[in-house]
Amino acid sequence: MLQIKNYSDKILKNISFELKPKENLIILGSNGAGKSTLAKVLCGITHSNTVTFEHKILTQLNHKERTKLINYIPAKLEIFDEYITLDEYLNLSCLHTLLESKNMLKLLELDHLTNKPCQQLSSGEQQLTMLASAVLHNAQITIFDEPTANLDPKKSRHIFSLLKSNLFQSKIIITHDLNLAYKLGYTILCINEGKIAFFDTAKKFFHESNLNNYFGTSVKMIDNCIVVNL
Amino acid sequence: MRIFIFLLALALITIAPFFGQIPIELYNLDNPTTVDHKLFWDIRLPRVIVAFFAGSILALGGLLFQSLFKNPMSTPYTLGVASGSTLGVAFSIVFGFSSMLSLFGFFGALLTVVILFALTLKLKSYETNTLLLVGIALSFFYNAALMILFYLSDESQSFEIIRFTMGSVDVVGLEHTLPIVLASIGLLLLSNFYKKELKLLLTSNDYAYLKGVEVKKVNTILLVAVSIAVGICVSITGPIGFVGLIIPHIMKTVYKKSAEQLMLPIFFYGGFFLVVSDLIARNLGANSDIPIGILTAFLGGPFFIYLIMKRR
DSSP, X not given: OEEEEEEOOSSOOSEEEEEOTTOOEEEEEOTTSSHHHHHHHHHTSSOOSSXXXXXXXXXXXXXXXXXXHEEEEOSSOOOOOTTOBHHHHHHHHOSSOSXXXXXXXXXXXXXXXXXXXXXXXXXXXXXXXXXXXXXXXXXSEEEEESTTTTOOXXXXXXXXXXXXXXXXXXXXXEOSOHHHHHHHOOEEEEEETTEEEEEEOHHHHTSHXXXXXXXXXXXXXXXXXXXXXX | OHHHHHHHHHHHHHHGGGOSSSOOOGGGTTOTXXXXXXXXXXXXXXXXXXHHHHHHHHHHHHHHHHHHHTOTTOOTTTTTHHHHHHHHHHHHHHTTOGGGHHHHHHHHHHHHHHHHHHHHHHHTOSSSTHHHHHHHHHHHHHHHHHHHHHHHSOHHHHHHHHXXXXXXXXXXXXXXXXXXXXXXXXXXXXXXXXXXXXXXXHHOHHHHHHTTOOHHHHHHHHHHHHHXXXXXXXXXXXXOOSHHHHHHHHHHHHHOOOGGGGHHHHHHHHHHHHHHHHHHHHHHSSSSXXXXXXXXXXXXXXHHHHHHHHHO
C-alpha cells in the first residue's frame, strides 16, 4: 500500500521499502540515524515524489485526500499560541472519525483538563493529547515518533495498551524502546547511518544471535522481556 | 464588564468628532451653509474614520504577522513594511511625484513584502527569527536610503518628509477615507474566511499541513493581504508605530484566548486606540495638533513595558 522508492537526501541513503495493507511497522535505529527524517518524508512534510500510496504520489494528492491516508505524531507537542486549549486542539484533529473529542478525553482520563491551555500540560499529558488527536484524525496510517519517550512507567504502559488496541487502522512507530517493539511484535525496520540495515519480522530481529549482532552486550532477554544491560 | 467597556469605547468613538479646538453645535450638522457643517463632515468625521480604520488595520495586521511568522515581535513595522512605504513616499516627494504620493507609498510596502517573501522561500521556513533579523536589516537599509533622499531634498521637501514620518490622520473630505475603509474591512473579512486555517497554523505549520491546510498558499494570501492593507494605510497616515505590536498583546492578556478568536476585539480596540490617541493629539496642544505617531509611541511604550513587567 505505502511505498517509498530510492529516496536519498543528506541523511538518508537509497531508502526503499513497501508496506502491505493493514501492516504495522516499527522503526528502530540509534540517535541521529535518520528515523524522524524518514517519518517526515513518509508523511509529506518533507516534499518528495518517491512516496506513493496505491501507486499515487503522496505529495500530488489533493490535500483532503492526503489527510485520509497519513498522519504524523511528532515526539514533542509543538504549539505556538499559548491559549489554545486541549479541547480546541483535539477538535482541530476531528477529521475522519465519528468519535467526539469529549469522549476521547474521558477515555484517556484527561477530561478534567479540557479547558487547560496545551502549553501548560505536563509532558506526559501532552503525549496522551497527541495520541488522542491521532485517534480522532483516524488516518489509514499513523506515524508515531517516540510515543513513550519521557514517560513514567504507568503512562508508558497506558500508551502501550493504546498502541496495541484497535483504535488505529495501521501504525508506524519510531522508538528506542526495544521492549515495546518486542511486545508489539510488528515488522521491524532498522536504520543505521541513513541506510536500511534490517527489514523483516520481529521474530527474526529479536532472535538472540541477531540481537547480539546489533546491540552486543548492551541488551539482554530476561523473562521474555528485552532489558538494557546496565 | 467587557460589554460595559465596549459600550464606553463605542460612545467615545461616536462623540470623538465633536471635540476639538472649535466646538461644534449639533443643530448645525444638517445645515450645509454653516462652518460647523463643513468642519464636521469634511474634517472631523473623516479624521475619526481614518483614525479608526488605520488603527484596526495596524492591529489586525500585527496579529496576523505575529501568528503567521510565529513570533510575537513580528509586525508590519518590525519587518520593515512601513519603512518601505515611508521610503516610497519620500521618493515621490523628492523627485516630484507628489501627486502620486499614496501610490509610491503603497509600492514601497509591496516591494518590501516581495523581498521578504523571496528570502523566506530561499530559507524554506517561516518559523525562524531569521526573518525578523532580515526585517531589521531592511529597516536600516531603508533608513540609509531615506537619509540620501533627505540629503538630496530642499528645505520644504525635507519638512514634508519629516512631517509624514511623524504620522497623521489628517484627511479632508469623506470620499478620501474610502480606500482605508475598504482595505480595513476587506482584511477583516479575508482573515475571518481563513479562521480555521489560521487556528491550525497557530499550533504549528506541520500540524496544519497534516490536517490538510495548504500552508504556503494560505500564508501567502494572508501576508500579501496584510501588506496591501498596511501599504494603503501608511501611504495615507504615515508610519504610526506601536499599534500593531501592543494592541494584540494587550488583548491576548485580557481575553486569554487563542489569536484567531480575538480578531474582532483587536480590530475594534486597535481602531479605538488610534481614535483616542488622535483625540488627545487634537486637544492637547494649544494652537496646533501633536503628530499622532508621537503620541501613540508615548502612550504605548510605557504601557507596554508595564504589561510585560506585570506578566512576570
